[in-house]
Amino acid sequence: xxxxxxxxxxxxxxxxxxxxxxxxxxxxxxxxxxxxxxxxxxxxxxxxxxxxxxxxxxxxxxxxxxxxxxxxxxxxxxxxxxxxxxxxxxxxxxxxxxxxxxxxxxxxxxxxxxxxxxxxxxxxxxxxxxxxxxxxxxxxxxxxxxxxxxxxxxxxxxxxxxxxxxxxxx
Numbered sequence: 001x002x003x004x005x006x007x008x009x010x011x012x013x014x015x016x017x018x019x020x021x022x023x024x025x026x027x028x029x030x031x032x033x034x035x036x037x038x039x040x041x042x043x044x045x046x047x048x049x050x051x052x053x054x055x056x057x058x059x060x061x062x063x064x065x066x067x068x069x070x071x072x073x074x075x076x077x078x079x080x081x082x083x084x085x086x087x088x089x090x091x092x093x094x095x096x097x098x099x100x101x102x103x104x105x106x107x108x109x110x111x112x113x114x115x116x117x118x119x120x121x122x123x124x125x126x127x128x129x130x131x132x133x134x135x136x137x138x139x140x141x142x143x144x145x146x147x148x149x150x151x152x153x154x155x156x157x158x159x160x161x162x163x164x165x166x167x168x169x170x
Contacts, residue, residue: 005052007037009164011142013063013105026161031063031105033142033160039074050076054093058142064104068144070097070120084130091124097144105158106144115152118144126166136166 015027039054051073058068072095080088097120106114121143128136140162146154 003041004169005039005166007164007166009162010034011160011162014159014161033058033060048079050078066103067100071095072120087128087130089126093122095120109156113154115154118151119147120144134168138164138166
């Protein structure tokens with residue numbers, strides 16, 4: 001089993017809430033990110049679910065120019081019926097996010113209700129060819145928020161629709 005992985009991805013701000021993202025009611029804004037991540041597979045249960053740890057370095061550009069650093073734990077569902085044709089996984093992760101300055105997108109959308117230190121949440125699908133088990137294409141929701149005021153009284157956040165490439169090391 002592969003223990004370490006690396007992902008690179010980029011994305012664009014969707015301008016709305018997670019609800020808007022799920023219903024495809026997005027108003028894309030001129031705010032982009034590029035991320036490099038490194039992670040480790042920590043434990044796998046019954047070849048179905050895997051616990052992963054991931055660290056991220058993110059550079060924002062466009063409307064905002066800050067850096068972002070995230071650390072998270074992720075649960076990944078590994079088995080789908082079509083895996084012998086297209087190896088697929090689904091992941092949900094949660095952790096902490098630190099921005100080098102209060103993100104402009106979050107200030108514009110929520111007034112002064114944002115902070116450098118917030119919660120980080122992600123949802124991700126990976127798709128790979130079984131012939132190349134180390135490589136996967138990913139699509140990810142990259143989300144920062146205050147978790148309904150839990151972090152510094154912040155009730156909003158930001159969402160980015162992202163696409164990238166994952167490589168699993170041996």
